[in-house]
Amino acid sequence: MxxxxxxxxxxxxxxxxxxxxxxxxxxxxxxxxxxxxxxxxxxxxxxxxxxxxxxxxxxxxxxxxxxxxxxxxxxxxxxxxxxxxxxxxxxxxxxxxxxxxxxxxxxxxxxxxxxxxxxxxxxxxxxxxxxxxxxxxxxxxxxxxxxxxxxxxxxxxxxxxxxxxxxxxxxxxxxxxxxxxxxxxxxxxxxxxxxxxxxxxxxxxxxxxxxxxxxxxxxxxxxxxxxxxxxxxxxxxxxxxxxxxxxxxxxxxxxxxxxxxxxxxxxxxxxxxxxxxxxxxxxxxxxxxxxxxxxxxxxxxxxxxxxxxxxxxxxxxxxxxxxxxxxxxxxxxxxxxxxxxxxxxxxxxxxxxxxxxxxxxxxxxxxxxxxxxxxxxxxxxxxxDATGLLRFVGRDDEMIKSAGNRISPAEVEEAVMAGGEAAEAVAIGIPDARLGQAIVVVARGDASDEAALRERLKRELPNFMQPARFEWRSELPRNANGKLDRAAIRDAVRLGEGAP
Known part of the structure; x- marks a missing residue:
């Protein structure tokens, strides 16, 4: 060594x-x-x-x-x-x-x-x-x-x-x-x-x-x-x-x-x-x-x-x-x-x-x-934690604030992908008159799996973390380093904002 x-x-x-x-x-x-x-x-x-x-x-x-x-x-x-x-x-x-x-x-x-x-x-x-x-x-x-x-x-x-x-x-x-x-x-x-x-x-x-x-x-x-x-x-x-x-x-x-x-x-x-x-x-x-x-x-x-x-x-x-x-x-x-x-x-x-x-x-x-x-x-x-091990929660500028809750996009994304219905996912907060922000998830996968995914998420996430809308894609954009281009995904969703 x-x-x-x-x-x-x-x-x-x-x-x-x-x-x-x-x-x-x-x-x-x-x-x-x-x-x-x-x-x-x-x-x-x-x-x-x-x-x-x-x-x-x-x-x-x-x-x-x-x-x-x-x-x-x-x-x-x-x-x-x-x-x-x-x-x-x-x-x-x-x-x-x-x-x-x-x-x-x-x-x-x-x-x-x-x-x-x-x-x-x-x-x-x-x-x-x-x-x-x-x-x-x-x-x-x-x-x-x-x-x-x-x-x-x-x-x-x-x-x-x-x-x-x-x-x-x-x-x-x-x-x-x-x-x-x-x-x-x-x-x-x-x-x-x-x-x-x-x-x-x-x-x-x-x-x-x-x-x-x-x-x-x-x-x-x-x-x-x-x-x-x-x-x-x-x-x-x-x-x-x-x-x-x-x-x-x-x-x-x-x-x-x-x-x-x-x-x-x-x-x-x-x-x-x-x-x-x-x-x-x-x-x-x-x-x-x-x-x-x-x-x-x-x-x-x-x-x-x-x-x-x-x-x-x-x-x-x-x-x-x-x-x-x-x-x-x-x-x-x-x-x-x-x-x-x-x-x-x-x-x-x-x-x-x-x-x-x-x-x-x-x-x-x-x-x-x-x-x-x-x-x-x-x-x-x-x-x-008590032993000093760190866990990532989210970026301050990406945190979703919904119904008075600060929600980590990473936590939503991990839950979405845990069952295999989606291969990749990006969670985004969009303006919502009632909640402040609503959660939209852009996912790589088959839209036909959404019903099963929603049913599972109802069991695994609290109500305030439930996505209001899913947008399904065959591919998600990436930047030059191969990472998901979150900014491009976020901009694309927000350009098409409406009632979730």
Whole structure:
């Protein structure tokens, strides 16, 4: 197991395995740790030859190529700030990120470069192939120096860039490698976007443990199944929509048995999904986690506690202080809902070029905080039990207020999906003259199952939590990170508002 180390280093030091150990495996073959280190050094040398100023931003808009995997090490080594752009984003979002970040260079592919219109890349040197410069030695940068800007998916408004230091990235890698118990023999299948903090950390935490990353761009769940078998993956990270797809896929027993570790973030697992994952992958430890890009990750639930606490998001990860805070800034009691506030060295450095939103989200830690300093005030409501295990209640701006009750959309959604009538569900509050807000559920499934679903919900939910209306869809919209696009769903429902 990787020991906990509170002393950060520049992130390009993260390749920690034996020189001849495999660091990255893809369809082109295997890169050893020494080869990955050499290629990152050459990429850094190529960037340095562009003679940008220290701290300038360089962007990548790529699938999971070797350059996309190594640029997060190479750019900081050259004294630059890496801006990974999700390859699923379209031209308007890419143009915004390039302009907002002030990127000086974009590394992409010819087809993507051709999508950009005049003015989208003004002042940006667009390259469709990376060069090889004189290798640069490992960085001696201050760990608090900026190393990356990760743009959130921007489900409402334009994407905003979260500023991450070497220390943020290094300590996140150390924390995850430690609590997941990663070892050099592990092979981590990297299916998540590298522009997503969860996906990028798969590179760093795997390499910090001396293990192997197998990056994968996939089209179907079957592609993931085949890749697990092909590379002998022991670890798979996902978000709830991906788990639903994978649970619907055909898994040969010997392939499912290869997986020893499943991790989830980007949305809470339902009790039903937890049980389904445990049944489908009986040899795998399951790690439910909660995170936000502004602090990387906040909590995880040890596998030994999953069966007894399937709706819990766990406790603080190493290097993090997580608090449940009342509106008056004091500590909430066990069983009392409050805002999740995250302090400590994983807290990001704010939003790039956006002091107003930075001031709203990044504020002084509560007076009872042990870490002190700047904290991330998440806007998420959670509750801790007597043992300190946390449970997600909902976002303050998504809570449904009906007949004087504050209702968690997540609780309604979990109840809707518990019986199998709906594969996915999003609960939304819409204005109602009598109730204040009425509950509308947009669900993926067959409308013919609604009568049975309503009958079950009458047994399982109190009257004030009963949906007033169901809207059935064959598919639900998703954002660029594969999460359900709640804002789009909410806007579509509210545009068609009427009497529920």
């Amino acid at each position: 990787v020991p906990l180390d509170p002393v950060p280093k520049p992130i390009d030091h993260v390749l920690a395995g034996a020189p001849d150990a495999p660091a990255l495996v893809d369809r082109a073959g295997t890169l050893s740790v020494a080869q990955a280190e050499e290629r990152a050094a050459q990429l850094a040398g190529w960037l340095a030859a562009q003679r940008f100023a220290p701290g300038d931003r360089v962007a990548t808009w790529l699938p999971k190529t070797r350059e996309a995997c190594l640029m997060p090490l190479a750019a900081p080594r050259a004294g630059l700030v890496h801006v990974p752009i999700n390859p699923l984003l379209k031209r308007p979002q890419v143009a915004h990120i390039l302009a907002d970040s002030g990127a000086r260079l974009l590394l992409t592919q010819p087809a993507r470069a051709a999508m950009l219109e005049p003015g989208d890349s003004s002042g940006v040197a667009v390259h469709t192939q990376a060069g090889q410069g004189d290798p640069l030695p490992r960085s001696t940068a201050d760990p608090q120096a900026l190393a990356a800007i990760l743009y959130t998916s921007g489900s409402t408004g334009r994407p905003k860039g979260v500023m991450l230091s070497h220390a943020n990235l290094w300590l996140g890698a150390n924390s995850v490698a430690h609590y997941l118990g990663l070892v050099p023999e592990d092979v981590v299948l990297g299916v998540l976007p590298l522009s997503f903090d969860y996906g990028q950390n798969q590179l760093f935490s795997t390499w910090a443990a001396g293990a192997t990353v197998a990056p994968l761009d996939y089209l179907t769940a079957r592609d993931v199944v085949k890749a697990v078998d092909r590379v002998g993956a022991t670890t798979l990270a996902g978000v709830p929509p991906l788990w639903l797809q994978l649970l619907d896929a055909d898994w040969p027993a010997d392939t499912a048995a290869k997986l020893r570790r499943l991790t989830n973030s980007g949305g809470a697992l339902t009790v039903r999904m937890v049980r389904s994952l445990r049944e489908r992958f009986p040899a795998a430890d399951l790690y439910p986690m909660y995170g936000l890009t502004e602090a990387f990750r906040s909590t995880y639930l040890p596998p030994a506690l999953v069966d007894a606490h399937p709706d819990s998001m766990g406790r603080a990860i190493p290097h993090a202080e997580v608090m449940v805070v009342r509106p008056d800034g004091t500590s909430a009691a066990p069983g009392e809902p409050g805002e999740l506030v995250h302090a400590g060295p994983l807290v990001a450095h704010g939003y790039w070029n956006d002091p107003e939103r930075t001031a709203a989200r990044f504020r002084q830690a509560p007076g009872f905080s042990q870490a002190g300093g700047t904290a991330v005030w998440s806007g998420d409501t959670v509750v801790a």
